[in-house]
């Protein structure tokens with residue numbers, strides 16, 4: 001026992017009871033035995049504290065691991081990391097359980113059964129590499145290197161990308177663009193000449209009013225963003241939330257606008273209309289930095305609050321109340337740009353443009369309390385030979401998506417399915433479960449069936465792994481080095497991921513896989529280092545910190561490279577064709593798209609059907625944490641939200657077991673029905689990431705419902721190639737006896 005002189009007997013007993021209760025649930029799974037350390041009679045004292053950073057989501061919070069031998073006793077937030085501020089979220093705290101998950105991938109495997117059957121046999125790393133290299137060389141010889149593609153998400157991906165680019169492939173894509181924040185990237189780049197960084201440069205420390213479109217902070221648990229948001233509220237910043245569902249954050253708002261799905265742009269246009277009608281815009285910013293003001297002024301004339309109220313199904317008075325809050329706080333208003341913004345296709349760009357334009361009119365871009373100007377650290381690239389000249393990517397060759405800054409996952413899938421604009425025959429998938437993260441699983445499977453080779457590098461036997469020809473098991477993030485974290489923000493920083501413990505299995509880190517496989521592919525000179533320490537040291541040269549120091553401290557703060565705010569007299573050449581902030585976008589007009597934001601109403605669901613909405617649980621990341629022993633214990637399933645009026649029409653009661661179906665014959669469930677007035681009657685809602693079908697996930701398999709199984713209809717945005725996924729409507733019925741678990 002640590003020395004606790006002030007602990008009363010009663011308090012101490014309470015503590016014992018709580019620990020025992022926690023122990024009782026934990027022992028329900030065998031790995032949780034590892035945590036019996038918590039209850040062991042002898043004192044357990046860490047023999048070292050190792051700094052690193054989290055990978056359970058892409059906020060990548062800095063952490064401190066307390067370790068004894070090869071066991072992690074606890075993970076806590078690193079005090080000096082801006083993205084952690086001394087804390088981890090619930091998922092980050094539970095990260096150590098991913099090391100001891102009995103289901104994790106333990107050795108390389110090759111497929112023995114039919115594709116998708118999930119039958120494999122164990123092989124050594126050499127055999128796995130040879131099999132991949134032979135397959136990839138054959139594809140390159142028959143179809144050219146562009147027939148290979150990388151689909152990735154996570155820290156190890158860029159090293160695999162280096163390998164494939166050196167091999168000659170231009171096709172690499174992440175769902176974090178086309179299925180996540182792509183339309184925001186495009187909209188802000190079109191308007192301000194640059195996309196927003198991640199973490200988003202939100203000036204929550206200075207803001208006086210926050211406006212959220214969907215962004216369900218608190219459920220969406222990006223650590224420091226939530227902490228800063230809470231502090232902003234405590235300081236008295238006002239809060240406006242648009243969401244057809246009373247999310248946790250909506251329930252705390254000064255004004256909650258339960259807008260009809262997809263009608264946010266109407267409200268944004270009304271706010272722009274009001275700002276111009278009342279001559280309240282920030283003239284200093286608008287005059288000095290923008291083009292197209294007069295055209296915008298004419299364009300928004302019809303968009304009165306009354307018009308928007310009718311479009312969005314909310315009272316005009318509430319639109320006005322929210323506007324007053326913004327006006328009072330100007331220019332310290334934070335129009336949250338959103339993150340998961342791929343909802344309805346092209347209308348998402350229009351919404352993003354309207355958010356960007358409102359920000360500009362408020363004078364809240366690169367201004368205190370709005371969006372600040374982040375500084376990014378620069379470090380050296382690890383030297384290597386020049387890359388070959390690359391052929392056109394699938395999207396470029398197809399002449400698609402004029403404003404997409406990246407190749408799209410959907411473009412690669414389309415080429416693989418159809419052979420157009422050219423065939424894609426080999427995929428390397430690293431850290432992304434395409435079966436859950438891409439809309440229309442049928443198209444994904446059709447594409448996979450057309451492949452000559454699918455390599456999956458993962459840590460867990462998730463759904464995509466079941467389709468692999470070769471499975472490469474990666475060390476978990478607590479067992480490996482990865483590339484440096486180059487944190488952008490007011491105070492840029494360099495962070496390190498390093499092994500906290502060693503893997504008990506025959507797993508390897510991505511850097512080693514990239515290096516060793518590159519040798520087999522004949523491009524090994526891209527990775528001319530023996531150890532990853534050598535690689536990291538070379539990158540850190542001249543950065544002001546050595547590898548030894550960084551390994552000890554975990555993070556190195558740098559001075560900002562530019563002021564966080566635009567000076568009032570600053571002349572800035574924006575990186576747009578006109579050198580100005582483009583309220584009117586000639587670029588869009590030239591390609592035949594609307595140069596000013598427009599609102600397109602989303603059709604009502606057919607009678608008896610609902611619009612499918614989805615979001616996050618604070619205790620899970622996408623589909624990657626449901627099998628984590630601790631998080632599974634805490635939050636093992638999702639539920640389906642439905643309004644009482646809709647439920648009573650269907651004769652469904654709160655708590656009954658239901659199936660959710662679409663018009664293509666897909667069904668997911670059984671899952672419990674949550675009957676609540678917190679959701680609009682025309683919608684149902686579920687947390688994404690549940691309803692796993694992989695038998696390899698012994699805890700998560702079959703728990704809850706999967707939105708991914710239902711989203712067949714998606715809307716492809718022709719401007720940036722992102723996929724709107726809230727276009728799907730669904731039906732809900734009672735689960736039949738044989739469907740229940």
Ligand SMILES: Nc1nc2c(c(=O)[nH]1)N[C@H]1C(S)=C(S)[C@@H](COP(=O)(O)OP(=O)(O)OC[C@H]3O[C@@H](n4cnc5c(=O)[nH]c(N)nc54)[C@H](O)[C@@H]3O)O[C@H]1N2
Pocket residue numbers: 057180181212213214215216217219220221222242243244245247259260261262263264338339340341343613614615616617618619620621622685726
């Ligand atoms: N705990 C946790 N946190 C996460 C993640 C995670 O997996 N787990 N993932 C991270 C990632 S990568 C992302 S992209 C973000 C995603 O999180 P967000 O960017 O916040 O995602 P949204 O889709 O904007 O938010 C979902 C909310 O939008 C509401 N909504 C649905 N339709 C509409 C509409 O038409 N208008 C409006 N105004 N609202 C609507 C839903 O009711 C729901 O409350 O979360 C990040 N944070």
Ligand SMILES: Nc1nc2c(c(=O)[nH]1)N[C@H]1C(S)=C(S)[C@@H](COP(=O)(O)OP(=O)(O)OC[C@H]3O[C@@H](n4cnc5c(=O)[nH]c(N)nc54)[C@H](O)[C@@H]3O)O[C@H]1N2
Pocket residue numbers: 055153154156175176179180181340430431432433434436437438439457458459460461462463464474475476477614615621622623624625688707708711725
């Ligand atoms: N229907 C629907 N689709 C969505 C969303 C949604 O809400 N609903 N959200 C969208 C958004 S915002 C995003 S950002 C994307 C997220 O898309 P993904 O990043 O594909 O999300 P996950 O489903 O978590 O898949 C992660 C995969 O990586 C594996 N993995 C985890 N850690 C590691 C590691 O350290 N190394 C390796 N090699 N693998 C690892 C996991 O086991 C899992 O197989 O999905 C998008 N797609």
Ligand code: SF4
Pocket residue numbers: 054055056057058059060061087088089090091092093221222223621
């Ligand atoms: S927000 Fe949570 S899960 Fe994401 S990186 Fe930070 S601690 Fe990990």
Ligand SMILES: [Mo]
Pocket residue numbers: 176179180181339340
């Ligand atoms: Mo995302």
